[in-house]
Amino acid sequence: MKKKFLGLLLAASMVLTLAACSNxxxxxxxxxxxxxxxxxxxxxxxxxxxxxxxxxxxxxxxPLTGANAIYGxxxxxxxxxxxxxxxxxxxxxxxxxxxxxxxxxxxxINAYNVLKDWGMQLSMGSxxxxxxxxxxxxxxxxxxxxxxxxxxxxxVLEGKDNQFQICFIDPNQGxxxxxxxxxxxxxxxxxxxxxxxxxxxxxxxxxxxxxxxELGLEVVSDTTFADGNDTDFSVQLADAQSNxxxxxxxxxxxxxxxxxxxxxxxMGYAPKYFGVDGMDGILSxxxxxxxxxxxxxxxxxxxxxxxxxxxxxxVKKYQEQFGEIPNQxxxxxxxCIYAYKQALxxxxxxxxxxxxxxxxxxxxxFTTMSFDGLTGSGMTWDASGAVTKVPTxxxxxxxxxxxxx
Amino acid sequence: MTFLNxxxxxxxxxxxxxxxxxxxxxxxxxxxxxxxxxxxxIMVGAYICFYAISRFELPPLVxxxxxxxxxxxxxxxxxxxxxKPLRSAPSLAVLITAIGVSYFLQNAALLLWTPNPxxxxxxxxxxxxxxxxxxxxxxxxxIVTIVACVAIMIFLxxxxxxxxxGKAMRxxxxxxxxxxxxxxxxxxxxxxxFAIGSGLAAIAGALLCSAYxxxxxxxxxxxxxxxxxAAVFGGIGSIPGALLGGLLLGVxxxxxxxxxxxxxxxxxxxAVLIIVLLVKPAGLLGKQIREKV
Numbered sequence: 001m002k003k004k005f006l007g008l009l010l011a012a013s014m015v016l017t018l019a020a021c022s023n024x025x026x027x028x029x030x031x032x033x034x035x036x037x038x039x040x041x042x043x044x045x046x047x048x049x050x051x052x053x054x055x056x057x058x059x060x061x062x063p064l065t066g067a068n069a070i071y072g073x074x075x076x077x078x079x080x081x082x083x084x085x086x087x088x089x090x091x092x093x094x095x096x097x098x099x100x101x102x103x104x105x106x107x108x109i110n111a112y113n114v115l116k117d118w119g120m121q122l123s124m125g126s127x128x129x130x131x132x133x134x135x136x137x138x139x140x141x142x143x144x145x146x147x148x149x150x151x152x153x154x155x156v157l158e159g160k161d162n163q164f165q166i167c168f169i170d171p172n173q174g175x176x177x178x179x180x181x182x183x184x185x186x187x188x189x190x191x192x193x194x195x196x197x198x199x200x201x202x203x204x205x206x207x208x209x210x211x212x213x214e215l216g217l218e219v220v221s222d223t224t225f226a227d228g229n230d231t232d233f234s235v236q237l238a239d240a241q242s243n244x245x246x247x248x249x250x251x252x253x254x255x256x257x258x259x260x261x262x263x264x265x266x267m268g269y270a271p272k273y274f275g276v277d278g279m280d281g282i283l284s285x286x287x288x289x290x291x292x293x294x295x296x297x298x299x300x301x302x303x304x305x306x307x308x309x310x311x312x313x314x315v316k317k318y319q320e321q322f323g324e325i326p327n328q329x330x331x332x333x334x335x336c337i338y339a340y341k342q343a344l345x346x347x348x349x350x351x352x353x354x355x356x357x358x359x360x361x362x363x364x365x366f367t368t369m370s371f372d373g374l375t376g377s378g379m380t381w382d383a384s385g386a387v388t389k390v391p392t393x394x395x396x397x398x399x400x401x402x403x404x405x
Numbered sequence: 406m407t408f409l410n411x412x413x414x415x416x417x418x419x420x421x422x423x424x425x426x427x428x429x430x431x432x433x434x435x436x437x438x439x440x441x442x443x444x445x446x447i448m449v450g451a452y453i454c455f456y457a458i459s460r461f462e463l464p465p466l467v468x469x470x471x472x473x474x475x476x477x478x479x480x481x482x483x484x485x486x487x488x489k490p491l492r493s494a495p496s497l498a499v500l501i502t503a504i505g506v507s508y509f510l511q512n513a514a515l516l517l518w519t520p521n522p523x524x525x526x527x528x529x530x531x532x533x534x535x536x537x538x539x540x541x542x543x544x545x546x547x548i549v550t551i552v553a554c555v556a557i558m559i560f561l562x563x564x565x566x567x568x569x570x571g572k573a574m575r576x577x578x579x580x581x582x583x584x585x586x587x588x589x590x591x592x593x594x595x596x597x598x599f600a601i602g603s604g605l606a607a608i609a610g611a612l613l614c615s616a617y618x619x620x621x622x623x624x625x626x627x628x629x630x631x632x633x634x635a636a637v638f639g640g641i642g643s644i645p646g647a648l649l650g651g652l653l654l655g656v657x658x659x660x661x662x663x664x665x666x667x668x669x670x671x672x673x674x675x676a677v678l679i680i681v682l683l684v685k686p687a688g689l690l691g692k693q694i695r696e697k698v
Binding site: 063065066067068069070196223224225226227228229231232234235236238239242255258259262266267268284285286287288289 | 407410411414418455459515519520521522523524525526531533542544616617618619621623627628630631658659662663667668670671
């Protein structure tokens, strides 16, 4: 009996390590796909924790598996495209390594340590807010500069001089959403459904409510949900409906939102919906009936249907390589890499500098430079690390995003 | 009228918990082990059903049958590989193994079916019954789930009470050693218990995802835990108890959300559970088993 049990244990652990292998294979293949031979050859032979001198080592963590994998993969894919483009130009060279954190803070720390051992000089932080809050503490302590494409909570930046964001900080999203709804007179009676165990949702909710109060928007229904309690929204929707809400503000990710749309539709309740950047991705859900999301509005700095030349070329490349239309997270990641390139060139940094030296140069650059990217032109950063750019509203029409303006 | 609407939402949520809880309680009642992987077998069933219906365009009933067959086989394989070698080990070891199996299934699903959410096509359509001029609506999914719950409950009760196999199961549940001495094949009996439990999980998966159509590899885990709570609430091991516990849990959850606070609903549900267990430690319909000395 004992032998059998041991055998089983062994088999189980083998299966687990196999799974782990296939994961890391997934991330290292990104290096193999790198067309630049110089960057590639340094990957294996470099002694740990020292700059190789050939390419800047950029690391990041994000959910490549798990419920939020759509975001992590978008960031990783787009960052790869940007790195490949920059390396092909000659001049400054990058080497990218992306580790899976399953959107879990503990796993993010492990992933961060792997990157640090690898000799990361510049960090992309983490893709989602909760993990990024913990990795930001590490990058701050280790003096590694971090520019997160998408972790938008305020706590990521708080009290850290070397943490910067490409995306809007959550509070700004709430303020911008309220401002947008008021300016365009989108709704008179507003309901809010938010997730009370999620910093992302709560942060946006709080500033939205504050700004809505200032602007005189009438919030008639205010309900919540949490993990494990996120399948049935009948009560929240009934509350919004009975209070006569004509617009529901949804500061949340797209997954619960898709259930809300379906359940409201089943109830025969058809308010307007207004979402934030987490809503992005709803159209790429397998089997999702896009008719349910018809007329859903959201603020996002990126629209894949834009006719802008750089955006169009990025969208085309992304579609060719990964078979889907890039979302806002992808655009943020693409900008992140290009912002690094601009800052490094401006600062005259070289790849043999230590992470600490680069960190000081980057802080100086990012607080003074202006950057034109896919998610906004003339982006600037203040000393807190928050970005200033103009949000645009988009609305879903016939299954694609169309600008609201 | 809003009260009745909330009651119906509660019953529809509760019927989902109940149908999952039936599988939990049946395996516990016979094999005396908590199969924490039950929620993940549900998820596997839902994926099989999803692919059968939306990729191979089979009729929903065929999809469910296929999912049942796959899940039954999966149940037997899990039992053979993970639980049978531990038959004489302490129950804690089996419990930990069950949690391991649960993680294994989730991660295997991540590799096989990717983490991207799938939207499940309802197996009963999205029709609804309207009462009182449309003021009350009951979706077909809810009706089908409740009918399925009652049917499964009756089937399980009749099966364990009056068939030969059912008697063998009850004998195993009382005393495995004695049952073996009486000529009952304990291993085969327990395998069949798992097969039935997993088959029920496939039905639960299809109905769970018809009611709440997002399907991801972790879809089964939280409803699984809630259903486990429901089974304990109703008295684990008791088949009617699972139905009662599931319905009550769903109704309490919705009422707590509607009339007290959406923020505190889970806390209230579990507070009620604690109170019930303090007053009736064996659950609502559970049998108090006296320790024989």
